[in-house]
Amino acid sequence: MDIGSRTIKCVLLNGHSMIDYRIADTGTDPIGNARRMMNGLNHDTLFATGYGRHLAREFFNCSILTEIKAFAQGSVFYYPGCQTVIDIGGQDCKVIRIANDRVEDFEMNDRCAAGTGKFLEVMAHTLGYPIDKFGVEALAATDTVTINSMCTVFAESEVISLIARGENPPSIARGLHQSIVNRIMAMLGKTGYGDMIVFAGGAAKNSCLVDMLEKKLSKKLYIPEEPQIIGALGAALSSNNKKEEG
Amino acid sequence: MNNHEKMWQDLGLDVSLHNEVLASIDRAFKNTVGAQQKRSEGMGYFDHVLHESHGDRIAELLADKEKGKKIVGTFCIYVPEEIVMAADLIPIALCGGTQFSVPYAEKTFPRAICPLVKSTLGLAFSKTCPYAPIKSLAVGETTCDAKKKTWDILAQRVNFHVMEVPQKKGETDVNLWHFEIREFLKKIEETAGKKVTTEKLLETVRIMNDKRRALQRLNELRKHDPPPISGLDALVVMQAALNDEPVRFTRRLNELNDELESRVKNDFSPFSKSVKRIMISGCPSVMGNWKTHALIENSGAAIVIDETCTGQRYFNNLVEERPNDLVGQLSAIADRYFKINCSCFTPNSDRMDAVVKTAQDYRANGTIQYILQYCHTYNVEAIRIEGALKKANIPSLKVETDYSEEDTGQLRTRIEAFLEKLG
Numbered sequence: 244m245d246i247g248s249r250t251i252k253c254v255l256l257n258g259h260s261m262i263d264y265r266i267a268d269t270g271t272d273p274i275g276n277a278r279r280m281m282n283g284l285n286h287d288t289l290f291a292t293g294y295g296r297h298l299a300r301e302f303f304n305c306s307i308l309t310e311i312k313a314f315a316q317g318s319v320f321y322y323p324g325c326q327t328v329i330d331i332g333g334q335d336c337k338v339i340r341i342a343n344d345r346v347e348d349f350e351m352n353d354r355c356a357a358g359t360g361k362f363l364e365v366m367a368h369t370l371g372y373p374i375d376k377f378g379v380e381a382l383a384a385t386d387t388v389t390i391n392s393m394c395t396v397f398a399e400s401e402v403i404s405l406i407a408r409g410e411n412p413p414s415i416a417r418g419l420h421q422s423i424v425n426r427i428m429a430m431l432g433k434t435g436y437g438d439m440i441v442f443a444g445g446a447a448k449n450s451c452l453v454d455m456l457e458k459k460l461s462k463k464l465y466i467p468e469e470p471q472i473i474g475a476l477g478a479a480l481s482s483n484n485k486k487e488e489g
Numbered sequence: 490m491n492n493h494e495k496m497w498q499d500l501g502l503d504v505s506l507h508n509e510v511l512a513s514i515d516r517a518f519k520n521t522v523g524a525q526q527k528r529s530e531g532m533g534y535f536d537h538v539l540h541e542s543h544g545d546r547i548a549e550l551l552a553d554k555e556k557g558k559k560i561v562g563t564f565c566i567y568v569p570e571e572i573v574m575a576a577d578l579i580p581i582a583l584c585g586g587t588q589f590s591v592p593y594a595e596k597t598f599p600r601a602i603c604p605l606v607k608s609t610l611g612l613a614f615s616k617t618c619p620y621a622p623i624k625s626l627a628v629g630e631t632t633c634d635a636k637k638k639t640w641d642i643l644a645q646r647v648n649f650h651v652m653e654v655p656q657k658k659g660e661t662d663v664n665l666w667h668f669e670i671r672e673f674l675k676k677i678e679e680t681a682g683k684k685v686t687t688e689k690l691l692e693t694v695r696i697m698n699d700k701r702r703a704l705q706r707l708n709e710l711r712k713h714d715p716p717p718i719s720g721l722d723a724l725v726v727m728q729a730a731l732n733d734e735p736v737r738f739t740r741r742l743n744e745l746n747d748e749l750e751s752r753v754k755n756d757f758s759p760f761s762k763s764v765k766r767i768m769i770s771g772c773p774s775v776m777g778n779w780k781t782h783a784l785i786e787n788s789g790a791a792i793v794i795d796e797t798c799t800g801q802r803y804f805n806n807l808v809e810e811r812p813n814d815l816v817g818q819l820s821a822i823a824d825r826y827f828k829i830n831c832s833c834f835t836p837n838s839d840r841m842d843a844v845v846k847t848a849q850d851y852r853a854n855g856t857i858q859y860i861l862q863y864c865h866t867y868n869v870e871a872i873r874i875e876g877a878l879k880k881a882n883i884p885s886l887k888v889e890t891d892y893s894e895e896d897t898g899q900l901r902t903r904i905e906a907f908l909e910k911l912g
Contacts, residue, residue, distance in 0.1 A: 294898065311906035346910050351903065 244277060244305075245313065245474035246295030249333030249360065250445070251277050252472045255284045256479035259320075264472045269295070274302045290478040294334070308481055310474050311339055311349050317477030318441040319344045322465045326437025329427055329456070329464075330473070331446035333360040336423075338430040340437075350430040357393040358426035360446050365395050366419045369402050370412050378449035381420045384413035390422050398422070417451065424455045431460075441465045443473040493544045496551070500623065503616040510617045511543060513589040514777050521783035522721050527759035529752065531745030532722050538729035538738075539776055546732060547619045553579060559625040559680060564609070564636060566798050567654050567829060568628050569822050571808065572674055574693040574735070576681035582731035583620055583627070585609035586777030588892035590617065603635040603863055604891040605775065610639065613646075621647070626680045628673075630654045632833040633866055650676045657835055663827065670823040687815040694808045694818065700735050703742040704804035710749045711793045712851055715760035717752035720769070720792020721782045727799045728776040765790040765911050768853035770844050770874065772861040773798035778892055781859055781900070788905050794851045796844055797859065802829050832866035840870070841877040848883045854911045856885040857904070884911060 245252040247269060255263040265280050273295045281289075290306050291299035292313040300307045310330070318328045319341065328339040336358045340348040352358055367377040388410050392398040398419070405415050423446075440462060446452055447470035457464055467473055497504050522536070538546070550560055561573050562583040573580040590611030591604060597614075598607060612618035629640040630652045640651050652669045655662035678684055707726060710717055726745070730738060752758065767790045774782060774797070785792055795801060808825040811817035830840035848856055856878055858871045871887050878885045886907040890896055 297901075309902050309906040309909060311902070312909045346906065349903075349906060351899065 244281075244289060244291045244299065245293040245310070245472070245478060246273055246277060246291060246299055247333050247474075248294045248335075250471065251280055251293075251295075252475040253277075253280050253284060254472055254475040254479045255286060256476070256482065259483070261476060261479075264469065264475065266471055273298060277303075288482055290481045292474050292478040306481065308478060310335075311337065311346055311351075313474045313477035313481075314443055315339050315341050315344075315346045315477065316480045317473035317475075318443060318467075320476060320480055321467050321473075322439060322441055325439040325441045325465060327431070327434070327440040328473075329431070329440060329442045329447075330444040331358070331360060331423070331427070331452070332444045335359055336427065336430070336444075336446075338427065338434050338436070340434040348434045350433050352426070352430075355393075356395045357398075358423050360444070362395045362398070362423065363419070363446065363449070365399055366402060366416070369399050370406070370416055372412075372416065375448075377416060378420070378451040378453075380413050381416035381451040382454055384411070384417040386411075386414050386417070387421055388414045388418040390415070390418045393422065393426070420449070420451045420455055423452060424459060427456065428459055436460070438462060439465060441467070441473075443467060443470045445471045447471075493548065496548060497543075497619060500547075500619055501616065502619060502622075506615060507543070507617040507619075510587065510589050510612070510615075514587050515540075517587070517777065517779060521779035522725055524783075525719060525721060525759065525786075527757075528722060529718060529745060529748050531741070531748045532725065534741045534745075535722075535725050535729040538733045539725060542732050542776060543619050547623065549734075550579060550581075550623060554623065560620070560623055561677070561680070562620055562624045562627040564628070565630045565632055565654075566803050567630050567632065567826055567831070568652065569670065569673070569826055570735075571690065571693040571697045571822060572670070572677055572685070572819075574696065575685040575690040576677045576683060578625075578677060578681050579734075581620060581624070582775070583609060583618070584731075584773070584775040585612050585618075586728075586775035586892065587612075588777075588894070590615060591892060598639075601863055603633070603861055605773070605861060606635045606639050608777070608892060610643075613643070626650060626676070628652065632831055633864070635863070648680075654831075654833065656833065658827070658839075666827050667820060667823045670819055670826075674819065685815075687813060687818065690815060690818050691810060691812055694810055694822070696735050696739075698807045698810070700730065700739045700742075701804040701807055703739045703746065704730065706746045707742060707749070708794060708801070708804070710746065710753060713753050713758075714766070714852070715758040715762055715764045716766075716791055716793050717749040717758050719759050719786055720767075720795070721779060721786055723792070724774055724779065724782050724795065724799060727795070727803065728774075730803070731799075732776070760791045765854045765908055766793045766852055767791065767908075768794050768796060768844075768848050768851055768856045769800070769859050770796040770847075770856055771859040771867045771871065772864055773800075774859070775799060780892065780894075780897075781857075781888060781890065784897070784900055785857060785904055788901065788908055790908055793853060794847055796847050798831075801843075801847065802831070805829075832870040837870060841873060844874055845877050845881045845883070848878065849881065853883060855907065856883055857907070858885055858887040860887060860889045862889055862891040 253265045296307040314330050330337050337351045367374045392401050442464040561578045561580050570580045585608030591607045593611035593615040594607040627649050631637045655665050809821040860868045
């Protein structure tokens, strides 16, 4: 289980086979929603990761591991030998460098929501795009309006000013996606990255982010079919480890 | 603590705000140090020292003052306590470790500056520091920029002496430091209104060496696997060392050491045998600040040694005793203190070796470099430290933080991920 700040993801694993997965909003009752999600998912052991893992341990008495380890394990499962994972989640973004299928180094976003799913959500709303179309619209833009503010709140104000000035919304959208890509590139600069880079987390479904990152990195990104559940899958895979976390 | 309210009132403190400060520190203590299991009985004394640092200790110091002993406030372990004590003055470290007072400093001071400086100033500015009105002299030093420029401001309000700590460790720098030690002696004698005798200085050198030996003994015990005492508790002892009367402190510490030795004999520890051993290296954690130590140990690791001002740098190296030789004794004091590897020195290469050697001596599985926000010297030095540790196959994580609770979630994840990596 990956209890994030925005969504809870659950993966039911048997050995090396994923039997089922579920995604739901965390809402204001993470434990209640987690319990409801697990209804019908009969399991022997629970591993929890994400923002709410300590809460999960308190209520479910389960083992826990960080999202860093979970995403690394999940990515290696789908793409053995991968060297880097980019994860953009609801309220965090991180880059993980992997060596010998183990976490070698990592960078996480600092104290703010810049570069996260939240940033995209707020901006999509301001520009009037549904979140699942935001990337498509941005990708279709023919030019980019650079956004100066990194801060989600100030960037929103900046976007409103740009709209008022008559700037082209898709171009603004593209600029916003560029901001996120710049942030990720800075983090990759610190950790280093190899040839095989996995892009996970909800934002990996955003075609504009994928396109921009691939162009910047001059590499094809490896994107799992359901990128949001990689953390929960990675957590479940801990059952195959010799030592349990806890 | 109500029986001290009159004392605080008489000292001119803002009593109700001061009560809030104490309550805030108490809460932080209860959630960290106080929440531990299997603590040694001897820790009760050191908890008490911290708890009463604004209460009973002040009352004790006021009584000392009546007997003619003045109080000297310090902000750095470079200031030689033996010289202060040799003139019958009482040195007390005044560094602040509470987030509560930080906003009071931010009214006038830049936000983007060392949290330790802000916390200390905040206590002074908000009239919640009982040491401010009772001290006769404050001693600063030219270590980092933040402190150096803070003295400009504080010297406007209090009797202040600044020791020039050099920036390098070459020949002219050694001479400068020896000169500063002699100048400091003059200032201390002027403050005390009496001369320091050779015999008295030797006596205080011995008192401080005894204290260092007791602390060294404590820290030798942390080499055991698993250590008989937590890093949090070892930190509490260090924080008490910066405040308590030294002879009494040393006696009580040696009692604790005896208890810890019997714990080792009986294979008793607050940790499990397989606990990950972590070295902390970098900035100090002064009274009120238990945040990062607690986060690390609550994540299932044991902090086995601190390469910090509130750790090794305080008690490493004794002062060579030079009986019947005042000039020689002063020189030996200067020599001992000059060995402290503060990042304010350039290039400070000795610290690279010291950090690696310490990590190896303590069989640390990993090092956490603890950097206070905006601390440029330790932050930049962290790059070379990480390199030196990597060469010695010792993994490290840099943690940059302040006193607030804002980043607790982030820190926990980083620390836990680092510990997972060591597994």
